[in-house]
Amino acid sequence: MAVYRGNFLYTPALGQLKVVERGWLITENGLVRSLTQRQPAAAGPLTADFGDALVLPAFTDLHLHAPQLPNMGLGYSEGLGGWLERYTYPVEHRYADPGYAHQLNAALISQLRRYGSLHAVIMGSTSAAAAADLLEQYRRSGMWAYVGKMNSDYPGYGVQNEQTAPSIAETVQLAHRYGGPGRVRYAISPEFVPCCSDELMAALGQLARETGLPVHSHMSEGESDLQLVRRRFPREGCYAGVYARFGLMGSGPSVMAHCLTSPEEEIALLKQHGSFVAHCPVCSLDLAGSGLPPIRRYLNEGIPVGLGSDIAGGHTLNMMQVIVAAVQISKLVVQQKPQLSPLSEVEALYLATKGGGAFFGRVGSFEPGYSFDALVIDDRDLGQLSPLHLSPAQRLERFLYCGDDRHISRRYCAGRELTAL
């Protein structure tokens, strides 16, 4: 049992912020047992008192590309072709070198920890060895991650990244090696329909059905790739139709990044299969041009939504900046679609914690039974000289807009404090 005191803030439901000022949080075996305003009778000695700091559930980064870590902030005005050729492909290629991949994976885990993203859904390159290394390092980190080697065997954009048979064989092997329960698991990760053969998708779908492992892919990043899918699969007519046909949606948990231009039938399939949408708002701003996703619409439909940094399509791992971008984009969407209301900061925080966290299970909240994955926020240097007396909720809002990694003073995962970086 561990006993913590502090100002605890969490979002039990979309749009709800629960604040327990100077409350008592009890954990057992790394899980939250209770969070109360008054000291529980059964509480043992205090494990840690966080004083006047804010304590939040740790963030979930629901979509990012491991090999792209060195490319953040590069090439956003290049156009897709130049971006892929000058930046994306060279680093993906280099990531096939095991020694390099090992170093890069260590840096990635360290950076995600730094920004408080203690749960992450990560796509690798086509290299199975690099994905295995990332899974191994994550197992030692104490953090949560679903990681997959990317499958990409079809020259939808002219380049074939790998052969079908080894892609399947390597994936099956990894899926069985890292398929057990736990905080770190394999995620079946087809790049996206335009770069996957029918044979590959059928095999991965079968693997998903057999293992129940999560599936992680991209969906409807713009009108042009949607047209490509429509031409190749006229009967299915959209990404979701293709994924559903091959068992890549509906077999186990699935998460689809972007969904910028999902047609009605795709929205219906996402809903039917309970697939998560990984909303990547910083990427939508950095590579603006493909449209802004109607996240409120998805939420109204009951589709589960989380937030992703999508590095290096987005330029930052800082989930506070991702939250702010989600709010900003939602306001811009309202200008185009006045029937949709904007997201509040509290709603965007929900997406970054319990919303996306649900992909991992009972993660992203301080309700009983949830994994005690928490960030302690020391915001004393923000808003100095304010004549206002700010509530914890207002301080939270300010931290989301103005905070950075320097304000995250302690990190807990599954009840254990993560050591210094």
Place this chain on the structure above:
Amino acid sequence: MAVYRGNFLYTPALGQLKVVERGWLITENGLVRSLTQRQPAAAGPLTADFGDALVLPAFTDLHLHAPQLPNMGLGYSEGLGGWLERYTYPVEHRYADPGYAHQLNAALISQLRRYGSLHAVIMGSTSAAAAADLLEQYRRSGMWAYVGKMNSDYPGYGVQNEQTAPSIAETVQLAHRYGGPGRVRYAISPEFVPCCSDELMAALGQLARETGLPVHSHMSEGESDLQLVRRRFPREGCYAGVYARFGLMGSGPSVMAHCLTSPEEEIALLKQHGSFVAHCPVCSLDLAGSGLPPIRRYLNEGIPVGLGSDIAGGHTLNMMQVIVAAVQISKLVVQQKPQLSPLSEVEALYLATKGGGAFFGRVGSFEPGYSFDALVIDDRDLGQLSPLHLSPAQRLERFLYCGDDRHISRRYCAGRELTAL
């Protein structure tokens, strides 16, 4: 004479990036005398070698509100009424206390220096004493600033902030006290048409004509305030028409913040009078709803444009984030207005340096005769493990997206290194 070596980058014109790798920059009396690839014969001993760091012209923040420093990151989803009432008015009120204003002004100067905004156009509250204090502190800082007490005597939104006669008298006094040439000067700062009486605007316009001092105000922040102006001034029909009538545009340099919804006749008047537009893209994202300004259109017209943080309408003083937001917004504008091309990172950097710097004179470039106002950027911890060999121009781009105050290792203003914060 001082002699510097380093990788110098600057933008002599919109869209042009000049890179002098391991070049030699010579200054005399704080001004750039030459920047050359080869060591000039006349160069004395090296004053400083910046090694492999990048050296950029310091930023110009062309629009911000001093008293709003403590409100960054608060209330952006409140709606204008709640935002003004809960946040804006209380801090503006508190800023009337001289002791508090002195502390806040010191913090503001320190923060602007931290982020490399060594030139700033700053609006105060209605308090003349607080504006005078900020001008005094700026004179001791070595940095550039045009500062004004805000004039706001007309209840356009129901609240009258001050009386007309003292507003004019205090402003005349400050204008004469801080009207001389130099890096720190008074800026005549009517809040905006809806909150200024005819009598006030006439008196301030006369002052502008008599002194040639810069004028700093707001313009066309949205359709609703534009309608208010149209109803009160049907003949002038827009902000610019009113400012021009009263001599607040065209007498000396003028800078107008926002210009989100400027009608054609306003664009023509901005051009005619050479008025600067202070583009505040972070504010346009934080308070999205009033539209996105067609900055490319203004640039095509030859209207001078710079960037502003607009704290606390924007949530950050970090000019790199402001530059990135300008690029992002320009891409969103293209979706609505396909005839306008997006801004590149290099163009946005121009706006943040030489573009806005022109409001101060020969500032924001490393061309001969420009004030040596420079930032040394140590980007060694960005993009670690990159397999790519990045050019200085690529490193610059990455710094703009991913850098923060920690990457600005040294700051120079008028040839003098600014001491530690």
